[in-house]
Amino acid sequence: MKKICLILIMASVKVCFGQLPLYKQKAASVEARVKDLVGRMTLEEKILQLNQYTLGENTNKNNIGDETKVLPPGIGSLIFFSADPVQRNLVQKKAMEQSRLGIPILFGFDVIHGFRTVYPISLAQACSWNPALVTENCSVAAKEAVLSGIDWTFSPMIDVARDPRWGRVSEGYGEDPYANAIFGVATVKGYQGNNLSNPYSIAACLKHYVGYGMSEGGRDYRYSDVSAQSLWETYLPPYEACIKAGAATVMSAFNDISGVPASANHYTLTDILKKRWGHDGFVISDWDAIEQLIYQGVAKDKKEAGLKAFLSGVEMDMRDNIYFENFKQLIAEKKIPVSLVDESVARVLRVKFRLGLFDEPYTTIMPEKDRYLQPESKALAAKLAEESVVLLKNKKNTLPLAGSIKSIAVIGPMAKDTNNLLGSWSFNGRPADVESIYKGLENEFANKLQLNYAKGSGFEGTDESGFAEAVSIANQSDVILLCLGEMKTWSGESASRSSIALPSIQEKLLVELKKTGKPIVLVLSNGRPLELARVEPLADAIVELWQPGVAGGTPLAGILSGRVNPSGKLPITFPLTTGQIPTYYNMRQSARPFDKMGDYQDIATEPLYWFGHGLSYTSFEYGTPKLSAQKINKSQELTVEVTVKNTGGVKGKEAVLWYVSDPAASISRPVKELKFFEKKEIGAGASAVFTFTINPMRDLSFPDATGKRILESGDFYVQVGNQKIKFELVD
Numbered sequence: 048m049k050k051i052c053l054i055l056i057m058a059s060v061k062v063c064f065g066q067l068p069l070y071k072q073k074a075a076s077v078e079a080r081v082k083d084l085v086g087r088m089t090l091e092e093k094i095l096q097l098n099q100y101t102l103g104e105n106t107n108k109n110n111i112g113d114e115t116k117v118l119p120p121g122i123g124s125l126i127f128f129s130a131d132p133v134q135r136n137l138v139q140k141k142a143m144e145q146s147r148l149g150i151p152i153l154f155g156f157d158v159i160h161g162f163r164t165v166y167p168i169s170l171a172q173a174c175s176w177n178p179a180l181v182t183e184n185c186s187v188a189a190k191e192a193v194l195s196g197i198d199w200t201f202s203p204m205i206d207v208a209r210d211p212r213w214g215r216v217s218e219g220y221g222e223d224p225y226a227n228a229i230f231g232v233a234t235v236k237g238y239q240g241n242n243l244s245n246p247y248s249i250a251a252c253l254k255h256y257v258g259y260g261m262s263e264g265g266r267d268y269r270y271s272d273v274s275a276q277s278l279w280e281t282y283l284p285p286y287e288a289c290i291k292a293g294a295a296t297v298m299s300a301f302n303d304i305s306g307v308p309a310s311a312n313h314y315t316l317t318d319i320l321k322k323r324w325g326h327d328g329f330v331i332s333d334w335d336a337i338e339q340l341i342y343q344g345v346a347k348d349k350k351e352a353g354l355k356a357f358l359s360g361v362e363m364d365m366r367d368n369i370y371f372e373n374f375k376q377l378i379a380e381k382k383i384p385v386s387l388v389d390e391s392v393a394r395v396l397r398v399k400f401r402l403g404l405f406d407e408p409y410t411t412i413m414p415e416k417d418r419y420l421q422p423e424s425k426a427l428a429a430k431l432a433e434e435s436v437v438l439l440k441n442k443k444n445t446l447p448l449a450g451s452i453k454s455i456a457v458i459g460p461m462a463k464d465t466n467n468l469l470g471s472w473s474f475n476g477r478p479a480d481v482e483s484i485y486k487g488l489e490n491e492f493a494n495k496l497q498l499n500y501a502k503g504s505g506f507e508g509t510d511e512s513g514f515a516e517a518v519s520i521a522n523q524s525d526v527i528l529l530c531l532g533e534m535k536t537w538s539g540e541s542a543s544r545s546s547i548a549l550p551s552i553q554e555k556l557l558v559e560l561k562k563t564g565k566p567i568v569l570v571l572s573n574g575r576p577l578e579l580a581r582v583e584p585l586a587d588a589i590v591e592l593w594q595p596g597v598a599g600g601t602p603l604a605g606i607l608s609g610r611v612n613p614s615g616k617l618p619i620t621f622p623l624t625t626g627q628i629p630t631y632y633n634m635r636q637s638a639r640p641f642d643k644m645g646d647y648q649d650i651a652t653e654p655l656y657w658f659g660h661g662l663s664y665t666s667f668e669y670g671t672p673k674l675s676a677q678k679i680n681k682s683q684e685l686t687v688e689v690t691v692k693n694t695g696g697v698k699g700k701e702a703v704l705w706y707v708s709d710p711a712a713s714i715s716r717p718v719k720e721l722k723f724f725e726k727k728e729i730g731a732g733a734s735a736v737f738t739f740t741i742n743p744m745r746d747l748s749f750p751d752a753t754g755k756r757i758l759e760s761g762d763f764y765v766q767v768g769n770q771k772i773k774f775e776l777v778d
């Protein structure tokens with residue numbers, strides 16, 4: 048009897064399995080499942096998959112979003128503002144059980160530099176020159192996001208940005224295409240892991256494709272005059288690298304690329320991204336970027352905007368409701384081919400299948416204390432913050448603070464602040480999780496040093512009433528630690544500034560304190576390079592802390608005490624004055640480069656701190672680079688080696704940046720281009736060998752205005768430290 052029952056059960060399981068539609072069978076391939084599902088869908092169901100709405104309270108002031116109260120169960124995606132996994136599961140249950148085919152919703156959110164364990168802003172991360180550490184931090188962000196009901200982040204931003212007036216410089220990795228590519232890839236790896244279906248992987252979204260960082264005059268959302276040459280040479284490479292690394296999705300930008308908006312640009316979205324690079328995920332528009340096509344002057348109404356965006360290659364409409372409202376008609380009018388709808392839906396579903404959403408649509412609910420801010424996560428965030436700090440100036444070894452220092456006057460609007468240290472795009476970050484600078488100092492110097500505190504001034508305004516107290520405590524202390532900077536709302540989206548100087552009240556506070564004659568250590572926390580022309584001469588040491596996230600003042604305290612040896616180097620140039628913008632290290636070569644010819648007459652030519660600048664408490668001596676050959680042909684590789692000796696008294700980490708320059712080519716090349724970097728810790732008195740292998744096609748070629756790579760023979764230079772060595776490439 049038992050046996051008969053078993054046979055019956057097995058038979059019914061088999062029947063059930065046989066009846067299970069192919070798209071629901073976990074063992075089937077993603078492509079087979081996608082094809083099967085698309086084949087079963089009605090037009091209405093397909094259109095719904097191409098739309099994203101929002102759920103929860105949106106706190107981004109730039110996106111005045113309406114919460115979709117009545118969600119159709121078959122909706123493609125939601126921006127999930129509430130971060131409540133229970134709510135996600137309820138909404139997901141509706142999708143799974145009430146939509147005809149049980150298609151899961153894709154929950155997206157802006158997880159930009161950490162979720163609850165906020166780590167330094169992206170620009171600061173790049174100062175670490177430690178992409179592996181960035182990857183580790185991104186995996187923490189991914190895990191916290193997953194546990195909050197999120198499957199997909201709108202990150203990384205890999206827009207090469209050379210105008211610090213633009214608030215969004217804080218969100219990317221600086222002025223160099225290679226650095227943006229490497230940190231972009233590191234980020235994608237951290238979010239996605241080695242497989243999107245891993246329980247704690249989320250899908251990445253590369254943004255803002257493309258040329259957004261070129262926004263005219265540093266204003267946001269503006270026209271970008273990107274030549275085809277710069278597009279290929281500067282703005283596309285980070286995207287290409289991240290697509291190769293498997294980034295699941297891409298976001299089309301707000302900006303207009305030389306007359307054709309990025310969200311209606313067939314050339315970039317379809318010809319390059321899909322056809323040339325073979326991206327098989329999908330493109331989502333930026334928030335209401337499709338509707339913006341009307342304001343950008345390329346569509347007469349929403350219907351035309353939707354048509355243009357879709358035909359160009361934008362598969363998902365973020366929050367506009369334009370696809371949802373117009374596609375049925377556009378398809379009936381035969382303006383949109385059904386085959387394109389099918390292909391687009393397949394792209395969206397492919398990502399959902401890859402994420403494993405059909406098989407595991409729900410979030411595991413864990414108590415909040417187990418979800419966020421785990422000790423090892425905080426330790427990783429602190430490590431990244433430490434490596435992100437850049438010691439900009441250190442006159443007569445003001446730092447680390449000498450044993451003779453018995454008291455510090457901790458002054459400035461940033462000294463006890465916790466909110467602004469989080470930086471922009473830190474929606475789930477809480478000021479209460481952040482160690483202020485003052486707290487960090489208290490922990491570091493407990494019972495060793497006296498801390499005297501005065502706020503001195505606000506971040507802006509004209510109130511000087513706090514100056515007297517600040518001067519008074521400065522007079523009673525051995526050294527002044529002046530903590531200035533930007534509020535977090537001063538950078539990020541739609542947060543451009545016409546001047547990148549600190550507000551005058553902060554500069555005045557510094558001037559007053561200088562009169563005390565006490566040494567001044569200036570600590571800056573900001574989201575962009577600052578104009579420090581008047582400030583720099585008054586400070587004995589300057590520490591760029593950036594916006595470090597939850598670690599807050601702890602890494603700074605470690606650097607002040609000498610427990611941590613600073614190792615950050617700038618990924619973006621600090622101009623001397625705002626008027627020098629644009630100034631970046633990899634400018635193209637120009638005519639009459641002698642005797643300041645062509646430069647501004649009223650200001651210095653040199654920026655204050657170049658890309659790559661950053662001091663240490665030790666000194667590193669670069670030996671003479673050794674080349675494996677003086678001459679190579681186009682199919683050979685060249686190895687360059689340099690020995691770096693730590694000649695100081697403490698161990699330290701050195702990031703070695705390798706550049707290549709090509710003095711004579713058919714298309715003028717930048718004065719030098721970063722091609723490789725590596726960071727190593729070197730003990731006091733010890734040496735380390737750094738090696739760069741030059742692959743001619745990868746490192747010496749350049750694209751033309753169509754993206755074709757050209758490799759020309761001739762003389763080249765490899766540069767490391769302040770040395771420049773010639774070699775020859777022959778056919």
Ligand code: BGC
Nearest residue numbers: 107109110157201333334540
């Ligand atoms: C921003 C994007 C962001 C999106 C969703 C837009 O306004 O430009 O970077 O991902 O909003 O929040």
